Amino acid sequence: MTRQEIKLVISDIDGTILNDQHQLSPELKEQVARLQERKIPLVLASARSPLGMEPLARELGLKQEPLAAYNGALIIKGDAENYQVLAEHPLDRKELQKMLTLLQEEFPDLAINLYSGLDWISSQLNRWVQLEAEITGESPQIKEDLLDGLDQLGAIHKMLLIDEPEVIEKVYSYLEEQDFKELACYLSKANYLEITARQVSKELALREIASYYQLPLEAVMAIGDNYNDLPMIRLAGLGLAMGNSPQAVKEAAQASTLSNNQNGVALALAKYITKKK
Structure with missing residues (x-):
């Protein structure tokens, strides 16, 4: 069976797009630019707050894409200081x-x-x-x-x-x-x-973001490194685990890439979408 073409990428931040020095690599920035040339959104999904996510989104050149903060408890679009709520699930x-x-x-x-x-x-x-x-x-x-x-x-x-x-x-x-x-x-x-x-998870965030873009789940690639990323990794058409992930996360993913210190996300984008290293 031929895998559906990837039209949306959802990625975790810490331990995934960031290396252990909490930095973004030039190789990742290049691959994100190639995604944008193909009009393929990259959406960041993290336990971080919007303010902790926005500088990274800005550094990657992500201007129009939503941010799934607090593991999807708050999904916003626009500047963090003046944002539009797309979905939220507060604590009781x-x-x-x-x-x-x-x-x-x-x-x-x-x-x-x-x-x-x-x-x-x-x-x-x-x-x-x-x-x-x-x-x-x-x-x-x-x-x-x-x-x-x-x-x-x-x-x-x-x-x-x-x-x-x-x-x-x-x-x-x-x-x-x-x-x-x-x-x-x-x-x-x-x-x-x-x-x-209780209903909050990156699985729900993936569903809500895919719905926002009016795309089937099969057209989504999800990348993460830890247990809280498992729900979206399992649900996505292509779920990838980082090389630094626990073994249980790797076993649940369809495929894995190199670690966050070895440009794992950039390599995955090149392999599965842009075809250019």
Whole structure:
């Protein structure tokens, strides 16, 4: 059976288009320019916020393409400062309030971060939060008691918990034992625990973006490196795993490419779409 021609590419950011120094390669920029010559959109899908994604999109020359932020909890188009919401799936308020209460009681030293649109509110400015700020280029608002004034915030799209891997493992196990019907937890790194609305996933983001472009799923190529990328990798017409992916992610993908430090995405675009290295 002949594979359908790829007309849309959806890619993760960290560990995928970025190398371990959090940089984009000249080879990738060249391949993205070749995609644009063929009028094939490249859409970035990430756990990052819009503000953490837009500089990379701008550096790649992606001006009209949507951004799927917070793993698809918020999909926007346009400048981050003046964007149009294409789709959003915020956290349930009652369950969020319950989870925050439990976390502040059981893990008082945990760095808790809330993301609402462009706003990043953190419970403390420790080394983990400072490192996240350096990686994303954003600055959090510090508020020790996140429950205070919670009702005044707009839609909250994601909560991020950061600490040592062994602490996050305990937090993850604790939250999984609680009765949260509307919220879902997943590890994006060994020391990063993300909480979103249960229906949020990169699979849903892929469906919504493909619908926006009025393209069948078979015409989409999805690229990622970690477990939270698995839903879109499985769903896409061509799902690719990075060479730095865990073995389980590689096994679920149709194919794999080299690592993020070896221009894996640029090579995949050349192999499957532009045919030029």
